[in-house]
Amino acid sequence: MGRKVLVGLLVLVMLGTIAISQRHKILIPLITSGTQISQLLDANPVPGGQPFGDENHFSIVQLDAKTYAIAEPYSWARNVNYLVLGDSRALLFDAGVGHYDIRPVVASLTDLPVTFMPSHFHYDHTGQGTWAKIAIVDLPHVRERADGNLLQPTWGEHLGDGEGIDMPTWNVTEWVKPNSLIDLGNRELLLIYTPGHTSNSVSLLDVQRQVMFSGDFISDGGLLNSMFPTARLGDYLQSADKVLDRTNAMQEIIFRGAHASPANTIPNSSRDDLQTLRDQLIEIREGRLQGQGPYPVVYKIAEGMLLNTESAFLQNWDPTYPDDHEVH
Secondary structure, three states: OOHHHHHHHHHHHHHHHHHHHOHHHHHHHHHOOOOOOOOOOOOOOOOOOEEEOOOOOEEEEEEEOOEEEEEOOOOOOOEEEEEEEOOOOEEEEOOOOOOOOOHHHHHHHOOOOEEEEOOOOOHHHHOOOOOOEEEEEOOHHHHOOOEOOEEOOOHHHHOHHHHOOOOOOEEOOEEEOOOOEEEOOOOEEEEEEOOOOOOOOEEEEEOOOOEEEEEOOOOOOOEEEEOOOOOOHHHHHHHHHHHHHHOOOOOOOEEEEOEOOOOOOOOOEOHHHHHHHHHHHHHHHOOOOOOEOOOOEEEEEEOOEEEEEOOHHHOOOOOOOHHHOOOO
8 A cells, every 4th residue: 555545544534533523513513503593483382371571482381389381382492491489499490592581481480589400501401691599410520620619511511602692601509419409498309410411411300299300301392312512322321220210119200301392282201201211222222223314313212202312333321420320
């Protein structure tokens, strides 16, 4: 083999390696415009929802006496955020897409002091504006880069430049360790670390009401995603198995995810849905379930449930924290 040919092959290999390692920074700008994605003008109304605001961007559904779903039916992602009330304070789990301010909606529903907590750091969950109280999951790889209590998501954690949204800087007032209780006053939420969609994803379990607010871990939106930066299929499998264990005594538990179905119903997934996801992830890992497409690869988990992920040679089946839970 001639020297020029060898050098050419080495250059191609180097370029390929760089392209793979930087694939998200190459692909995401190609599929986004850097400006706000248009509203879905023909979206279905939220069943039982009360529109809020001049543009009716938000729709409020009262789930029980102390729990509200704040939906965004016209958003491309059909986000659903949750306001959870205790006796002494409230917690807002996700704050929606950053082009719309959810704070007036929250102020219309409660006079309690509100703590904002994102299910993960993607921009369509972190909203806009500042909060007096912010709770963030206390993970080593997150906490170690905080400047005291100031934390800014990384580019890959936030991805807001896809819609021209700047990364926020949070003044964290409450660092919550996994498996810790958040006390709202006569109501407690258990924080469970549920990575897979991202490496900082969390869910909140209300044992008394047998409901889990699950972010993008599992939702009714029809499409689960484990292909963006920090996502790992090994984390997804670990999370699904862990939550099944944790909810074994709660067979009727409801999972309230962060994205509605095209019908814009408030997410209402079941433990059977989670069991199916867990079993199908094992099938993917073992090569028995085949996906469609080169990139992303789309796996049919169940009727109405798809999983976007990366090609097999890019899939990472090692969990971020192996000691967190051993998959059965």
